[in-house]
Amino acid sequence: MHILEVKxxxxxxxxxxxxxxxxxxxxxxxxxxxxxxxxxxGESGSGKTTLLNILAALDKPTAGEVLLNGRSxxxxxxxxxxxxxxxxxxxxxxxxxxxxxFSIRDNIFLPLVLANTDLQEMERxxxxxxxxxxxxxxxxxxxxxxxxxxxxxxxxxxALIIEPQLVLADEPTxxxxxxxxDSLLRLFREINGxxxxxxxxxxxxxAASFARRVLFIKDGEIFHQLYKGSSSEEEMYQKIADxxxxxxxxxxxxx
Amino acid sequence: MGRFFYWKLAADxxxxxxxxxxxxxxxxxxxxxxxxxIHSLSGNTGLSKMSGGTTVQSMLSxxxxxxxxxxxxxxxxxxxxxxxxxxxEFGLFNVLxxxxxxxxxxxxxxxxxxxxxxIFSGLLGGILLSxxxxxxxxxxxxxxxxxGFEISxxxxxxxxxxxxxxxxxTLLGNLRQIHLAKPIELLKGGQVGEREPKTKWLLTLFGLAxxxxxxxxxxxxxxxxxxxxxxxxxxxxVMMGTYSLFASGSITLLKLMRKNKGYYYRPNHFTxxxxxxxxxKRNAVGLANICILSxxxxxxxxTTVSLYIGVEDVxxxxxxxxxxxxxxRITDEYIAELHRGVAEVLRNHGVAADNxxxxxxxxxxxxxQASEFLTDRAFITGFAERLQALTxxxxxxxxxxxxxxxxxxDDEVLIYSEGGDYEYETLTLLGQTFIVKGKxxxxxxxxxxxxxxxxxxxxxxxxxxxxxxxxxAQAVFxxxxxxxxxxxxxxxxxxxxxxxxxxxxxxxxxxxxxxSSHVESAEAAKDEFYSLxxxxxxxxxxxxxxxxxxxxxxxxYKQITEGYEDKERFEIMQKVGMSREEVKKSIRSQVLTVxxxxxxxxxIHIAAAFRFITRLLTIFNLRNTALFAWCTVGTFLVxxxxxxxxxxxxxxxxxxxxxx
Numbered sequence: 074m075h076i077l078e079v080k081x082x083x084x085x086x087x088x089x090x091x092x093x094x095x096x097x098x099x100x101x102x103x104x105x106x107x108x109x110x111x112x113x114x115g116e117s118g119s120g121k122t123t124l125l126n127i128l129a130a131l132d133k134p135t136a137g138e139v140l141l142n143g144r145s146x147x148x149x150x151x152x153x154x155x156x157x158x159x160x161x162x163x164x165x166x167x168x169x170x171x172x173x174x175f176s177i178r179d180n181i182f183l184p185l186v187l188a189n190t191d192l193q194e195m196e197r198x199x200x201x202x203x204x205x206x207x208x209x210x211x212x213x214x215x216x217x218x219x220x221x222x223x224x225x226x227x228x229x230x231x232a233l234i235i236e237p238q239l240v241l242a243d244e245p246t247x248x249x250x251x252x253x254x255d256s257l258l259r260l261f262r263e264i265n266g267x268x269x270x271x272x273x274x275x276x277x278x279x280a281a282s283f284a285r286r287v288l289f290i291k292d293g294e295i296f297h298q299l300y301k302g303s304s305s306e307e308e309m310y311q312k313i314a315d316x317x318x319x320x321x322x323x324x325x326x327x328x
Numbered sequence: 329m330g331r332f333f334y335w336k337l338a339a340d341x342x343x344x345x346x347x348x349x350x351x352x353x354x355x356x357x358x359x360x361x362x363x364x365x366i367h368s369l370s371g372n373t374g375l376s377k378m379s380g381g382t383t384v385q386s387m388l389s390x391x392x393x394x395x396x397x398x399x400x401x402x403x404x405x406x407x408x409x410x411x412x413x414x415x416x417e418f419g420l421f422n423v424l425x426x427x428x429x430x431x432x433x434x435x436x437x438x439x440x441x442x443x444x445x446x447i448f449s450g451l452l453g454g455i456l457l458s459x460x461x462x463x464x465x466x467x468x469x470x471x472x473x474x475x476g477f478e479i480s481x482x483x484x485x486x487x488x489x490x491x492x493x494x495x496x497x498t499l500l501g502n503l504r505q506i507h508l509a510k511p512i513e514l515l516k517g518g519q520v521g522e523r524e525p526k527t528k529w530l531l532t533l534f535g536l537a538x539x540x541x542x543x544x545x546x547x548x549x550x551x552x553x554x555x556x557x558x559x560x561x562x563x564x565x566v567m568m569g570t571y572s573l574f575a576s577g578s579i580t581l582l583k584l585m586r587k588n589k590g591y592y593y594r595p596n597h598f599t600x601x602x603x604x605x606x607x608x609k610r611n612a613v614g615l616a617n618i619c620i621l622s623x624x625x626x627x628x629x630x631t632t633v634s635l636y637i638g639v640e641d642v643x644x645x646x647x648x649x650x651x652x653x654x655x656x657r658i659t660d661e662y663i664a665e666l667h668r669g670v671a672e673v674l675r676n677h678g679v680a681a682d683n684x685x686x687x688x689x690x691x692x693x694x695x696x697q698a699s700e701f702l703t704d705r706a707f708i709t710g711f712a713e714r715l716q717a718l719t720x721x722x723x724x725x726x727x728x729x730x731x732x733x734x735x736x737x738d739d740e741v742l743i744y745s746e747g748g749d750y751e752y753e754t755l756t757l758l759g760q761t762f763i764v765k766g767k768x769x770x771x772x773x774x775x776x777x778x779x780x781x782x783x784x785x786x787x788x789x790x791x792x793x794x795x796x797x798x799x800x801a802q803a804v805f806x807x808x809x810x811x812x813x814x815x816x817x818x819x820x821x822x823x824x825x826x827x828x829x830x831x832x833x834x835x836x837x838x839x840x841x842x843x844s845s846h847v848e849s850a851e852a853a854k855d856e857f858y859s860l861x862x863x864x865x866x867x868x869x870x871x872x873x874x875x876x877x878x879x880x881x882x883x884x885y886k887q888i889t890e891g892y893e894d895k896e897r898f899e900i901m902q903k904v905g906m907s908r909e910e911v912k913k914s915i916r917s918q919v920l921t922v923x924x925x926x927x928x929x930x931x932i933h934i935a936a937a938f939r940f941i942t943r944l945l946t947i948f949n950l951r952n953t954a955l956f957a958w959c960t961v962g963t964f965l966v967x968x969x970x971x972x973x974x975x976x977x978x979x980x981x982x983x984x985x986x987x988x
Contacts, residue, residue, distance in 0.1 A: 131903075152907065159905025170900040174602040184905045186598045192589055215524060231904065 075140075076270050077105040077128070077239060082137035084123050084293075097123040098134070099293040105239070105272060110265040112273045112284035114313070120293040122243070125274045129162060129241055130154050142238060159184045163232025163240040167247035169224040171216040171231075177223075178212040181230045188235070195234075202230045206260070222253030229260070233269070240264075242273040246280050258283045278317065282310040291320055334430075338437035341417070347981070348413055348888060352406050353446060355881055356491075359399035360450025362874055364487045365461050366392040368454070368480035372462060378471050380859030387863045395874055400494050402878045407498040409885045411505050413892075418506060428506055435502050443495040451487060455479055468636070468862035470855065525609035527583050531576035539569030546940040553715070555943040562940065566933060570619055575612035578925075579605060599901065599914045600921075607890065607922055614886050618879055619926035622971075623933045625875040626963055630934075631941060632868030634959035635861045635950055642949040643857060647850035649685060649818030650827055651834065656812040657844040658688055663815055666845065669837035670817070677830055681819035685772065687725035688792070690799050692811040694718050699752035717784045718757070722792045729772050734788070736765060742788040744768035750785055758801040762789075827851035861948075876967070880974050883923070887978040890919075891985030898986055908987075915986065916979075923975050927968060934960060 084098040097120045105111050115121040126132035127139060130146050139146050141161060149157050164170075171180045178199070185195045203209045206226040211219050216227070225245060232240050242261070246254040254277075262283050265271050273284060281287045283306060289297040297316055301309050342349050370388035375381040418431050459477055466473055542565030549555045582605045586592045592601060608615075635642070655666060674681060694701030696716050726742075727733050734742065741762040743750045755762045771786055789795055795813070803810040821827050831849030838845050898911050906914075938960065942953050950956065 155907030174606050186593050
C-alpha cells in the first residue's frame with residue numbers, strides 16, 4: 074500500500090512582476106510504500122527543494138495531487154495545515170532548525186506541546202526516542218552547548234516523537250562532518266529497519282547510497298530510479314555515481 | 329572614483345536604512361528644536377521685563393540644561409543602536425575591498441548629512457515655533473501678550489555648539505566601533521550566540537529589599553520636611569530596585585514558571601515563557617530605563633499640572649484671608665491705630681470687611697518628646713518628624729473668636745491639633761507643665777499656619793498674662809532667635825473689589841509706615857504664584873514631552889532589534905508545525921508583556937509615591953489631595969493612551985519584519 078502518492082505534480086513560479094514563468098516541476102509522479110526509505114537526488118535547481126516543500130505542505134502545486142495515506146494534502150484548508158503537519162510529518166533539516174531558547178528536551182517536546190499533549194504522555198514518548206538516539210545525557214543542555222551531530226540527532230528525535238507517517242529529511246548530512254554523517258546515515262537505516270518511512274532529499278551520493286530506492290530528478294521531472302535490492306552500500310554508491318555521470322553528460326534514459 | 333562617490337554612497341546608505349534612520353533624524357530635529365525653544369525663551373528680552381519673569385527664566389535655563397543633557401543621552405543611545413544594526417553592511421564593504429579609512433570617510437559624510445539636516449530643520453522649526461511657545465508660556469503665566477518676533481543669536485550659537493559636539497561624539501563612537509572590529513565580526517554583526525541567563529537570587533532579593541525600602545519610606549513618611557529630605561533617598565532606592573528587579577527578578581520569575589511543568593508545557597505558555605527569558609535578559613536595562621523615564625514623566629506632569637490647576641487652592645491655603653496683617657507690636661494703641669487705618673481704607677473703597685479673624689498669638693517650634701516639648705536647640709535631636717509648631721492663643725481672644733466663654737486656670741490649656749492628635753494629659757515646656765483640660769474639635773482660627781510644614785498645635789492658655797510669661801521664658805531660652813508676640817488680623821473682601829489697590833492703600837496707611845506690620849494680599853500674590861507655578865507647569869510639559877520622546881525612541885528601537893532577532897526563530901517554529909496564528913499569538917503575548925511591563929511598574933511606583941508626593945506638595949501649599957489624585961489619574965491615562973499608540977505603530981513594524 075502506498076503511504077505517499079504523488080500524481081502529475083506541476084509547479085510553475087511566476088516572477089513578481091508577472092511576465093516570466095519558471096517551471097520548477099513539470100510532471101512528477103511517484104509513490105512511496107509504507108516502510109520504504111527513498112532518496113531523491115538532483116542537482117541544485119533540479120526542483121527537488123520545490124518538491125519537498127510541496128510534500129511538506131509548505132507550498133501548493135500548480136497542478137496535480139499529493140496523497141498521504143489516501144488523503145489529499147493539497148486540499149487541506151490553510152488553518153489546519155500546521156496541525157496536519159505536526160501530526161503526520163516529521164522534519165529533519167540541513168541546519169537542524171533548533172531553537173536556542175529551548176533546552177534539548179524542550180526542543181524535542183515542541184511539536185507535542187503545540188499539539189497540546191499531556192505531560193506524562195510526552196515523557197513516556199521521550200524515553201525510548203532519546204534512548205534510541207543516544208541523547209539522554211544532553212537532554213538538559215542547550216543547542217549551543219552540543220555538537221552538530223548531537224543537534225541533528227535532537228532534530229531527528231523531534232521528528233520521531235510525534236510518531237509520524239513520514240519523515241521528510243532535507244539534506245540531513247549537509248552540515249555534518251564525515252564521522253557524524255556516517256553515524257547519522259546508519260541511524261536512519263536502523264530507524265527505517267524498525268518500520269519508519271523516510272523520504273530524504275539530498276545531493277550527496279553517500280547519503281543516497283543508504284536508501285532502498287533512489288529517485289533522480291532533473292529539470293523538474295523524475296529522470297530515473299534505482300532500487301538497492303540486495304546490493305551493498307558500496308555497490309549502490311557506484312551505481313548512483315554512474316547514473317549521476319550519465320545525467321551530467323546528457324546520456325539517454327535507461328531502464 | 330569621483331570625489332562625489334562617497335557623498336553619494338553616504339546619502340544612499342541613509343536612504344536605504346530609512347527604517348532606522350528616519351526616527352533618528354526626527355529625534356535629532358526635535359531635540360534641536362526643543363533645545364533652541366527653551367534656550368531662547370530663557371533669554372527672551374520680553375520675558376525678562378515682566379514681573380516674575382526672571383524667576384521663570386531661571387527655571388527655563390535650568391530646563392535647557394536638562395534638555396541638552398537628555399538630548400545627548402538619547403542621541404548617543406540611538407546612534408549606538410544604529411551602528412550595531414549596520415555592522416553587517418560595513419563588513420560587506422570591507423569584504424568588497426574598502427579599507428577602514430574609506431568606511432570611516434563614508435561614515436563621516438553620513439554624520440555631516442545628518443548634522444546639517446537635523447540642525448538646520450531643528451533651528452528652522454524652533455524659530456518658527458518660538459513665537460507660539462512664547463504665547464503659550466505667557467498664557468500659562470497669565471502675563472500680557474506681547475507683539476513682536478525674536479530670533480535669538482546666542483541660542484542659535486548655543487544650539488550649534490551643543491549639537492555639533494553631540495554629533496561629533498556619535499561619529500567618534502562609530503569610528504571607534506569600526507576601528508576595533510574585524511571584517512568577519514563586522515559581517516556577523518549582532519548575531520553572537522547567547523547563553524541562557526542565570527537565576528540571580530541575590531540580586532532579586534536585593535531588588536525586592538531596595539524597592540521595599542523605597543516604598544516603605546514613601547508610605548510611612550508623614551512630615552513634609554522629612555519627605556523633602558527623604559525624597560531622593562527613596563527615589564534612589566526605587567531606581568536601584570527597579571533596575572535589579574527588571575534584570576534578575578523577571579528572569580527568576582520566568583524560570584519558576586518554567587519549573588512548573590503543568591503550566592509551562594502548554595501551547596500558550598511554552599514558546600512565550602522561553603522566549604521571554606531571553607528577551608528579558610537582553611532588554612532588562614532598556615525596560616528599566618523606560619520604566620524610570622515613564623515614572624519621571626508621570627510625576628513631573630501630574631505635580632506641575634495639579635500645582636497649576638490648584639493655584640487658587642494654594643492661594644487660599646497660603647493666605648487664609650484675602651488681606652492679612654501680622655503685627656509684631658501688640659500694644660493696644662498700636663492695634664487701635666491699625667484698625668483705624670484699615671477702616672479708613674475700606675471706607676474710601678466703599679467695602680466692608682468680611683469673615684474677619686483677629687487674635688494675638690505666640691508661635692514657636694518644639695520637638696515633641698511624649699508630653700514634653702523640647703525647645704532648647706541643644707536638645708533638639710533633629711528628627712524633623714517630631715518638630716511641631718506650637719501656637720499659643722490667649723483665652724480672651726479665643727472666647728471672642730468662638731463666641732463662647734471659657735474658664736481656664738493658670739495651668740490649664742485647651743488644645744486643637746492639626747496633623748495628628750495630641751495624646752497626652754499634660755503639656756510640658758520651658759519648665760512649665762500645663763494640664764490639658766480639653767481637646768477641641770474645631771477652631772475657626774485654624775489653618776492659619778498651614779504654611780508651616782510641621783504638625784501644628786493650637787494651645788489656648790488662660791489669658792494674656794500667661795502668654796506673656798511664656799513669651800518671656802522662650803525669649804530667655806532662644807535669645808535673638810526667639811519668637812515675637814503677634815497680632816493677627818485677616819479679612820475677606822467682596823469678590824469684585826480691587827484687592828490689589830486696597831492692599832496698596834493699607835500698606836500706606838500703616839501707622840507711621842511702620843515695619844512692625846506685615847501686610848499680605850492673596851490677590852497681589854496671585855501673579856507671583858501664577859508665574860512660579862505656570863513656569864513649573866511649562867517646564868513640566870516641556871520636559872514631559874522630551875521624556876516621552878525618549879521613551880518612544882527606546883521602545884521603537886527595541887522592537888526593531890527584536891524583530892530582526894526573532895525572525896529566524898519564528899521561521900523555525902513555523903517549520904516544526906506552528907501555524908501562523910499561533911506564531912502571531914506567541915509574538916503578541918511576548919511583545920505585550922515586554923511593552924507594558926514598564927508602564928504597569930511605573931503605575932505601581934506612582935501609586936506608592938502618591939502619598940509621599942502629596943506631602944511634598946504641601947511645601948508648595950497644595951493640600952488638595954483629590955485634585956492631585958485626579959491629575960495623576962488623568963496624566964496616567966493620557967500617557968497610557970500615548971504609549972498604546974506607540975505600541976500599535978511599533979508592533980506593526982515588528983510584525984512586518986518578522987513575517988517577511
